[in-house]
Amino acid sequence: MASSSWQKSSYSGNANDCVEVRTADGLVELRESDEGDVIVRTTPVKFAKFLQGVKAGEFDHFADLAN
Numbered sequence: 001m002a003s004s005s006w007q008k009s010s011y012s013g014n015a016n017d018c019v020e021v022r023t024a025d026g027l028v029e030l031r032e033s034d035e036g037d038v039i040v041r042t043t044p045v046k047f048a049k050f051l052q053g054v055k056a057g058e059f060d061h062f063a064d065l066a067n
Contacts, residue, residue, distance in 0.1 A: 003023065003024035003025070004024070005022060006020040006021070006031070007020060007021055007022060008020045016033050017033065017034055018032070019031070019032060020032075020033055023044075024041075026044075027042065027043060028041070028042050028047040029041050
């Protein structure tokens with residue numbers, strides 16, 4: 001299994017509760033740093049569309065539900 005190193009957002013600082021991402025076998029993998037054995041896999045195209053949605057505010061209403 002060819003994979004890259006886990007990367008975390010520069011916004012996370014030194015915190016251990018962040019989302020990490022890497023590529024593996026042509027897929028994008030995501031995990032929470034504190035739950036490293038749970039990995040979500042998706043295609044690069046679907047991940048790019050998800051990021052576009054985040055940047056466009058498509059999921060902002062979920063933040064309101066958490067408060």
